[in-house]
Amino acid sequence: MAQSEQQVFKDQGGAATMDPGFILRWATSKVMQQMASPKRMEKHRAKAEKLRCKLGLPHTLEYFHQVDDGYSHLAAQLLKPLLARYDIKLVCHLVAGPVGDNVAEPDLLLKLAQYDAGLVAPEYQLDFPQQQSLPSPELVSLATSILAAQEQTALLGCIVEVGQALWSGDHSALKDLAAAYGTVSEAVAGKKVQLGSEHQKKLKHYSGAMFYYGGEWYWGVDRLYHLEQRLAELGIDHQPDLPLLMPRPPIEVGEIKDNGSLTLEVYPSLRSPYTAMAFDRAVQLAKDTGVNLVVKPVMPMVMRGVPATREKGLYIFFDTAREARAAGVPFGNAYDPIGEPVRRTYSLYPWACEQGKGTQLISAFLKAAFTERVNTNNDKGMRYVVEQAGLSWQQAQQKMGDPGWQSLLEANRQTMYGMGLWGVPSFRLLDKDGKQVLALWGQDRLWLFAREINRLLSKG
Template sequence: MPFTSLVKPRLAEIITSRGLQNARRGLHDLGRRARGTQHEVHYFHDASDPYCALIAQILPAFEARYDTALRPHLISGPPSEAVPDPKAHRENALKDASRLAQKLGLDSPKADGVAPEVNARLAAHFGDPDFSQHLKAISAAQWAGRDLPAGKQSDPTASLRAGDQELRTMGHYLGGMFYYGGEWYGGVDRLHYLEDRLQNAGLGTGPLLVPPPELVFDRQGDTPKTLEFFFSFRSPYSYLAFDRVQHLADQHKAELILRPVLPMLMRGLPVPKAKSRYILRDCTREARRLGIPFGRICDPLGAGVERGYALFDYAESDGRMATFCSAFMRSVWSEGADAASDRGLSHIVRAAGLDWAKARDELKSQTWLRRVEQNQNRLQDVGLWGVPSFHVDGQSIWGQDRLWAVADLLGTESKQALPGFG
């Protein structure tokens, strides 16, 4: 077995361990104490981002609840390499933010676009002790399509430039992000992780402002539907979703259509290093919360993916397509199996209940290329580009953290405690 196949999974296991996370947090807090500074939460606001419209609604409540200094930053938007398909990204963000707002009891962003003076109005209030209140009022008018409330303006150029630079320096690429003590928290979706951390540090108490939606698998309704599931073997988020999607489809007696696609890098789409780093840490905490094994990783990018995809026809002919896909992702994302090697792939094949001798004869098959190409075209047809993605009842949904939305479309109303934001 190649040396890297032995070492890299162990290193990944250390990098994703709770022990290293706690050590990092301890070092950050030690540095803060040495500098004699208070706890600071940085927030990066992109006025054109509909997800930021949701954050603006809860920011005053967050600031009031926690004994931290809120450091807001204005940014001008994500770099082009972080958004492979800007038009599809924009359309999906508006739909998804509206869906999420309804789930959380927030106002949905209805207007599309940014009034030119929004950043000028926000920049004028930088340094004000009630900045979050101004942000809430200005953002509410902006996304409702109303006139902005009367107030002062300031040239936002310097603020935007400084915010963009700070975001790059601190290691991220998107707006709607919170940063505290060396870790990033993406929007309202991940705010509960930040709240947990702040409460454990004794910086605030009370029920979470935005608890994670509780996915309920109880079946309701008698009209079976078709659920298309787009995924890739190289996507850790696809791994976190795979078995749960199967269970959800089973509960609803839905027809589950598996649509594997190539990883973004193998499709020629850029994936910035900052994005890869954030995904790894985010998947680690999501897996931990969901009770899914994760962390001993052997990245299957390239030969590992191709060899796995070459076995689709064999697995499908044996009635074990879903079992094989599940075994593959579990093995590479939690057991350190090297799918590019015969030793690793044979382990995966046997874990799926398949015959390695038969599988080995299929490794030179190229029929998977056509299947994947058709799935990628279908993914584009439904208005998406990344995975894991879902299409059900005429609607497209993106992300393993949107299974509650899939459940709603299949007929189960997932539960969510609705907070009050004042």
């Protein structure tokens, strides 16, 4: 670290001491920039392909299936199509899914996965049974024992059928499948899941519904287009003239414009990479469709005491950059705003809203922190953010640090949790009566909100 980049303060003895908060921001910023680099990604891909050729190995795609995860059931439906379309060897593993610091709300995650999978399945021309409750532990155990009993070829032959019976809550159908395909004991099944999870951990990931190819991870059906594009570039697409199996859904705006009868709520965080790449697009979606926009910021998860592992952080930085490039959104020239920059900006938010500039303040901060590498931990950086939002720096200095914003953000967090959501960015669509129509987490669901808005407006 160059001395010019250092930030110091005087301790009680008068000696110069490195600001620990600065060290964290500097280190995280460097990591974000590295993970966001397209040159780095291209270099790693070329290295992986060179090694594969040197060893004479096939193009091997590994898939990690979590039996009780709705997203995994969607992903499983693409296994055979992927094998038919691309010259690959497919290896499937059973895994337990995220645990410990890799998952903030495990119970909520399973429910959200079921709800979300049911919504996106028809949009992707896939199937997901509509059930109100999660599969019982007994059914999950039986489904796992069936899948654990299968070798690779047989597993591909029954994984979708077993998942369909499981998510339909059809105990009778699962028993018939158990009789047809065979089962293993709970202990043997558990060992197989353990081995799959340990293998995934060695490859530095933690989640179900994940595809792994050549050192890179792809989450479920939503990231398959990245994988397909990579495989096509390698020249192993048997049908290069056809559209991708799972193309990236566009955010489409219909011809009918709303008069503000619908409301789109956006729950952003000032330290979220995914929020940084999605916030302006959500604002633009509301503007283009004419729906009323309501912004409800929340504290970053890590500043709420929610831990995260290094593996999770690295994947998020890389995945956000990859998604941003695909969407044509600038991202990655970052200076981590964790801590005081976030608190100072949120203390200005109520005042900015009074000036009609609350949305602009959040947008300006996210741009500065994640695309312009502005150090928001000093007055120079904060002034830049404030003035980019169209606000007075002189007035902002008088308002900065005002209390009251904490209760506002906590109320927003509780509302978000009340919807069964906890991560950012989250979105909620309300109808003209204020009734919830759709509530989901993730920048990769804006296209679904756009489609739902179009459907509602077309109904009149």
